[in-house]
Amino acid sequence: MLNDFELFMPTDFNEACALKANGAKPVAGGTDVYVNMHGGKKEADQVVDIKNLAELKGTSYTAGQGLVLGALTSHRQIEEWDVIKKNYYAMFQGCSQVGSVQIRYRATLGGNIMNGAPSADSIGPMLVHDAVCVVKGPNGERKIPLDKFYTGFKKFDIQPDELLARIEIPDTPANAGSAYYKYMRRGAMDLALMGVSAYVELDENDVMSHVRIALTTAGPTPMRSYSAEAVLEGQKYSDEIIIAAAEAVASEGKPRSSWRSSAEFRVRLLHDVTIMVLHEAVKRAKAEDKAQPIKQVLYKGQQGLEERPKVQG
Amino acid sequence: MKDIVVNFTLNGRQCKKLVPANKTLLRFLREDMYINSVKEGCNEGECGACTVLLDGHPVNSCLVLAAELEGKTVLTVEGLTDDDRLHPIQEAFIEAGAVQCGYCTPGMIMSAVACLNLYGHPTREQIRKEMEGNICRCTGYTRIADAILLSVEKMDAIVAEQGADVAFRGIDKNFVEKWNASYEVK
Numbered sequence: 058m059l060n061d062f063e064l065f066m067p068t069d070f071n072e073a074c075a076l077k078a079n080g081a082k083p084v085a086g087g088t089d090v091y092v093n094m095h096g097g098k099k100e101a102d103q104v105v106d107i108k109n110l111a112e113l114k115g116t117s118y119t120a121g122q123g124l125v126l127g128a129l130t131s132h133r134q135i136e137e138w139d140v141i142k143k144n145y146y147a148m149f150q151g152c153s154q155v156g157s158v159q160i161r162y163r164a165t166l167g168g169n170i171m172n173g174a175p176s177a178d179s180i181g182p183m184l185v186h187d188a189v190c191v192v193k194g195p196n197g198e199r200k201i202p203l204d205k206f207y208t209g210f211k212k213f214d215i216q217p218d219e220l221l222a223r224i225e226i227p228d229t230p231a232n233a234g235s236a237y238y239k240y241m242r243r244g245a246m247d248l249a250l251m252g253v254s255a256y257v258e259l260d261e262n263d264v265m266s267h268v269r270i271a272l273t274t275a276g277p278t279p280m281r282s283y284s285a286e287a288v289l290e291g292q293k294y295s296d297e298i299i300i301a302a303a304e305a306v307a308s309e310g311k312p313r314s315s316w317r318s319s320a321e322f323r324v325r326l327l328h329d330v331t332i333m334v335l336h337e338a339v340k341r342a343k344a345e346d347k348a349q350p351i352k353q354v355l356y357k358g359q360q361g362l363e364e365r366p367k368v369q370g
Numbered sequence: 371m372k373d374i375v376v377n378f379t380l381n382g383r384q385c386k387k388l389v390p391a392n393k394t395l396l397r398f399l400r401e402d403m404y405i406n407s408v409k410e411g412c413n414e415g416e417c418g419a420c421t422v423l424l425d426g427h428p429v430n431s432c433l434v435l436a437a438e439l440e441g442k443t444v445l446t447v448e449g450l451t452d453d454d455r456l457h458p459i460q461e462a463f464i465e466a467g468a469v470q471c472g473y474c475t476p477g478m479i480m481s482a483v484a485c486l487n488l489y490g491h492p493t494r495e496q497i498r499k500e501m502e503g504n505i506c507r508c509t510g511y512t513r514i515a516d517a518i519l520l521s522v523e524k525m526d527a528i529v530a531e532q533g534a535d536v537a538f539r540g541i542d543k544n545f546v547e548k549w550n551a552s553y554e555v556k
């Protein structure tokens with residue numbers, strides 16, 4: 058049994074805000090909150106289930122403008138949407154690797170952001186796609202770029218009476234490509250030991266622009282690596298410049314040691330994974346069909362995610 | 371603690387119940403509805419032994435509140451059997467030797483139903499991906515994938531014999547269409 062709480066399931070947005078301001082714990086998919094409660098953590102005396110709020114719903118794409126994703130959008134919806142594979146491939150890679158099928162049907166993008174875990178798989182990809190958070194309270198809406206939204210470990214630019222309402226992500230031009238790599242110890246159901254996301258636009262002379270790189274599990278919050286982006290911006294694509302960017306990432310990332318791995322190993326991974334992910338983003342920027350997987354091989358003999366072992370049968 | 375009234379459909383039957391706010395769907399199904407196929411393994415979303423279909427989608431019932439059930443439809447293995455006949459997926463699990471201790475099996479079967487809603491004729495790789503949320507300590511998974519492939523053959527054979535209108539419990543031919551309707555593209 059979960060610890061005792063009073064449950065509210067409002068359909069009125071302002072009612073939900075008032076409950077949250079009063080200390081009630083918002084719950085969307087519950088895949089973080091209820092797990093914590095099962096673990097014995099008393100989250101709050103009151104829980105407000107926000108799944109019935111129309112303001113948090115809707116999943117739409119407008120060509121030339123981009124995505125509007127209600128905070129309740131599930132990882133599964135992102136994973137199964139062809140628009141995402143075509144224009145936002147890193148988001149497909151991030152969201153399709155969250156937990157399991159069962160988790161992804163329930164778990165929401167809003168919950169992934171607001172749980173604040175540095176290992177959150179959807180955040181790096183959303184950071185490199187320049188996502189904007191729209192928070193909403195009784196006094197209206199505020200738009201905050203996702204890279205400004207985190208103010209510290211599990212801290213956000215959000216008021217007690219505000220909820221994250223939706224996420225807006227600009228459309229991508231035809232010369233753009235993105236990629237995410239999640240380093241885990243097994244092929245499913247594992248948190249990112251470390252991850253890197255990249256987005257790049259490439260002109261006809263292979264000059265890179267709008268370069269964005271984001272790091273997962275490399276600090277107290279998901280983060281951009283601005284120094285590495287600066288190394289690449291306006292430069293021609295080459296092995297040397299990618300290595301220089303990887304070195305910048307490795308010195309900017311500040312991973313911690315944990316039972317999953319040492320900080321040293323994570324820094325080394327940051328370096329190597331950045332190289333692979335940048336190459337992949339550039340390849341995708343050049344590709345005709347951007348929805349096609351590009352094999353991710355970090356070390357010799359590795360089975361890439363899209364290339365699962367062929368089993369006889 | 372305040373109890374909440376919920377009206378829902380469980381395995382095709384309309385139900386109305388009073389539930390405590392903090393009761394999980396898993397405990398509710400086992401303790402109040404006598405649905406003992408759903409198993410508690412980890413209670414934190416890792417093992418999939420508690421998988422049920424909620425409005426057609428596989429979910430970990432240990433992470434869902436019973437209080438959320440208003441207007442919803444729940445399907446468990448008990449809802450797959452047609453009178454005395456097992457579902458082709460159940461038959462296939464037995465024939466392929468996909469069951470050892472059996473603790474994971476009800477969850478596996480519900481995930482298999484979900485997999486077959488998404489892909490009518492899944493490849494072995496697709497099966498492995500769709501079944502990633504269900505852990506089995508006994509079988510080594512190969513025979514579980516075998517069973518799902520066998521169940522597809524069985525259902526194809528029944529369709530060939532009885533015509534395309536034949537329905538299998540839990541299998542929703544319009545699943546993908548309904549799912550795509552949740553996106554708006556302008």
Ligand SMILES: Cc1cc2nc3c(=O)[nH]c(=O)nc-3n(C[C@H](O)[C@H](O)[C@H](O)COP(=O)(O)OP(=O)(O)OC[C@H]3O[C@@H](n4cnc5c(N)ncnc54)[C@H](O)[C@@H]3O)c2cc1C
Nearest residue numbers: 085086087088089090156164165168169171177178221415
């Ligand atoms: C078995 C398992 C495996 C997992 N694997 C992964 C993984 O691989 N990668 C990964 O990134 N995560 C993983 N997770 C964590 C979790 O599934 C994700 O973080 C998920 O996106 C959380 O979404 P939710 O809707 O379930 O959040 P909830 O649990 O409902 O909420 C999470 C937090 O966000 C707050 N919140 C939610 N929505 C809003 C809103 N709109 N406005 C304000 N606050 C809000 C809640 O109050 C709470 O603090 C896993 C979880 C489990 C149980």
Ligand code: FES
Nearest residue numbers: 411412413418432
């Ligand atoms: S008991 Fe629910 S996933 Fe393990």
Ligand code: FES
Nearest residue numbers: 471474506507508
């Ligand atoms: S048959 Fe024993 S856990 Fe799967």
